[in-house]
Each structure stands twice: as structure tokens, then as C-alpha cells.
Amino acid sequence: xxxxxxNVSKAFGDFRAVAGADLSVEEGEIIGLIGPNxxxxxTFFNCLAGDTMPTTGTISFAGADVTFTPPDLRAxxxxxxxxxxxxxxxxxxxxxxxxVGAFLRHPHRNxxxxxxxxxxxxxxxxxxxxARSLGTPGRKRLEIARVLATQPRLLLLDESLAGxxxxxxxxxxxxxxxIHEMGxxxxxxxxxxxVIMTLTKRVLVFNQGRVIATGTPEQVVxxxxxxxxxxxxxxxxxxx
Ligand code: ADP
Ligand code: MG
Numbered sequence: 001x002x003x004x005x006x007n008v009s010k011a012f013g014d015f016r017a018v019a020g021a022d023l024s025v026e027e028g029e030i031i032g033l034i035g036p037n038x039x040x041x042x043t044f045f046n047c048l049a050g051d052t053m054p055t056t057g058t059i060s061f062a063g064a065d066v067t068f069t070p071p072d073l074r075a076x077x078x079x080x081x082x083x084x085x086x087x088x089x090x091x092x093x094x095x096x097x098x099x100v101g102a103f104l105r106h107p108h109r110n111x112x113x114x115x116x117x118x119x120x121x122x123x124x125x126x127x128x129x130x131a132r133s134l135g136t137p138g139r140k141r142l143e144i145a146r147v148l149a150t151q152p153r154l155l156l157l158d159e160s161l162a163g164x165x166x167x168x169x170x171x172x173x174x175x176x177x178x179i180h181e182m183g184x185x186x187x188x189x190x191x192x193x194x195v196i197m198t199l200t201k202r203v204l205v206f207n208q209g210r211v212i213a214t215g216t217p218e219q220v221v222x223x224x225x226x227x228x229x230x231x232x233x234x235x236x237x238x239x240x
Contacts, residue, residue, distance in 0.1 A: 002027045002185055003048070003079075003154055008057035009209070010043050017043040018054070019209030023187070025154065030176075030186045032196040032217065035206030036230050041189045042084050044206070045156050048187075049081040050074040062153065075104060080152030084159045084189075086139040088131040095120055095127035097142055101149030119149045123175060137168050141175070148179065155179065157188045161195055173198060193221065193231075205230060 003025040010018040018040040025031060033041055046052040048059060050071035059067045066074055089097050098116040099109075106112040120127045123145040125138070134142060140160050147155065161172045169192075176199055180186060190196055196203060197217045205213040205220050207229040213220045220226050 001025070002062060004058075004060045005044075005048060006058045008044065008047050008059065009055045010040070010047055010052060011055040016055075016209050018047060020056070021206070021209065021211055023048075023204065023211070025185060025187060027153075027185055028183070029202065030180055030188065030200050032200035032203040033187055033189045033206060034191070034193075034196060034203060034220075034230065035212075039206040040209040041206050042158055043209075045081055045158050045187075045189070048156060049079055051081075075150050075152070078151075078153035079156070080147040080150050080154065081156035082140070082143045082147055082158055082160050084162075086136070086143040088134070088139055088142055090130075090132040092131055093127065094125045094129045094131060094134075094142055094145075097131050098125075098145045098149045101146040104150045116145075116149050119145050122178065123148070124171065137164050137172075140164075141172070144175070144179075148184075152184060155184050155186045157186060157190075159189050159191070161188075161190055161192065169195070193217070 001024055005021065005023040008018055008021045009016055021044055035041055047054045050069055053068055058065065061077055061079060066077060095116055098120055099112045102112040102115040106115050117127060123141050125141055125145060131142060144160055161169060164172055173195060188199060200217060203217050203220045204211050205226045212229060213223045213226045221231060
């Protein structure tokens, strides 16, 4: 098992955004994480990546307990994540943004540049383009590139494929496949069921901070609890 999260909770005052969630990820998997807005998916990622510390539970990665390990050390251990709202170093080029990630494992500038260049090519970005001139899809791609440059073993993608045109979405799915072929294990938060169906063999459904269903995409979309909590509402056009 690459990642084991057990009974993870995160409370904000009396409110438990994550309320006893479990997740086991085997090396090589792509897992889908779905559920309505506010279900706690991003907060759960924050707990896994060390961007927030859980209120209860344990998280182990590659055999080591990382429950309270700070995010930089988790990145070094091989946990990479993107954020739902991407952030870039606006005044820097795409290449320099990606070099920020590459410096984690390549302290020498030339090595970092070589590593970053390889990743920029893989992701189909233009190295000399200023980050500030990128639209949202470009920013999401840049964030994927920056985290890839840290050479993660596990990549947590938080709605990195949201808001894309059909063509951009096709390219993004192809990119996710390439990343997976590089041997990187992934957990993907995504609302577009088609993307989940295409990319994943196992899905967890989150609702009110807990996993309410798990199985193949085909299995979970038929579960009554999932339809009630998530899919039904979406199909009536009220969710996102
Ligand atoms: P999701 O990613 O599934 O949409 P989030 O993890 O972003 O859900 O949020 C889960 C719940 O936790 C929401 O109700 C949100 O408002 C709340 N929440 C998230 N972060 C904080 C915070 N820092 N302080 C208080 N409440 C928060
Ligand atoms: Mg979220």
C-alpha cells in the first residue's frame, strides 16, 4: 500500500469538514474522488498533503507515518498535489515556475532547468510564456507541471480538469494518462463523470466528510446513496 489514511477527520470549530474518512491507495492506481461541493474533498487532500493537520486519524505513506509531517517533507517523501484554485508565480515564465518544483530534487540550477524543461515539453506548455498571460486551463496545466517536477510518487489532482473546453479536456485526459504511464499513482477529484469513467477503475464517493460508497465507476453510479447525495441533484442541474 502506498498511502493509508484511517479515520481522518478535520474539524473547524464544531463543524467536521472531514468526518472519519478512510482511503487506501495501491501503487499504480488511479482513484476517482467524487462528491457534492462542500463534501470535504479538498480538505481531505489538505490533510493528505500536510497543508492542514487532521483532528483525528492517521496517514501513512510508503510505510512511514506522516500524519503530522509538514507539507515540504511530504513533498520530499513523494506526495504531490494541485490546488482547486491554481496559483502561479505571475511575474515568472512557465519554465521558471516549473523550476520551482524541480529545485526540490535538483538543487543545482542547470539540473533543475533540464528537469523542468522535460516536464514543460511533456505538458505541452511554452517554456518562455509569462505565467500571467495564461488562462485558467493553462494555469491548471502549469500547476500540474510544477508538481510533476517534484517527481511525486502519488499525485493528488483537485479539479485540475474542470472548466475545460472539449478539446482541452481531451488533451488533459491524454496528459493524465501519460503521467500514469510514468508510474505515478493518482487520486483525482473531478465532477465530470465521463472523465472519472474514462480514467479510473475505482471511485470513492464523499458526502458530508465521509466515504459513502466505493467501487468501480459503474458500480457507484448505480448506488442509491450516491444518486441521492450527488448524481441525482446533478442530473436535475442543481449541482456543479
Ligand atoms: P469540497 O472540496 O468537497 O467542495 P471542501 O473541503 O472545500 O469541500 O469544504 C468542506 C467544508 O468545509 C465546506 O463546508 C467548507 O465551507 C468548509 N471549510 C473548508 N475549509 C474551511 C476552513 N478553513 N474553515 C472553515 N470551514 C472550512
Ligand atoms: Mg474542493
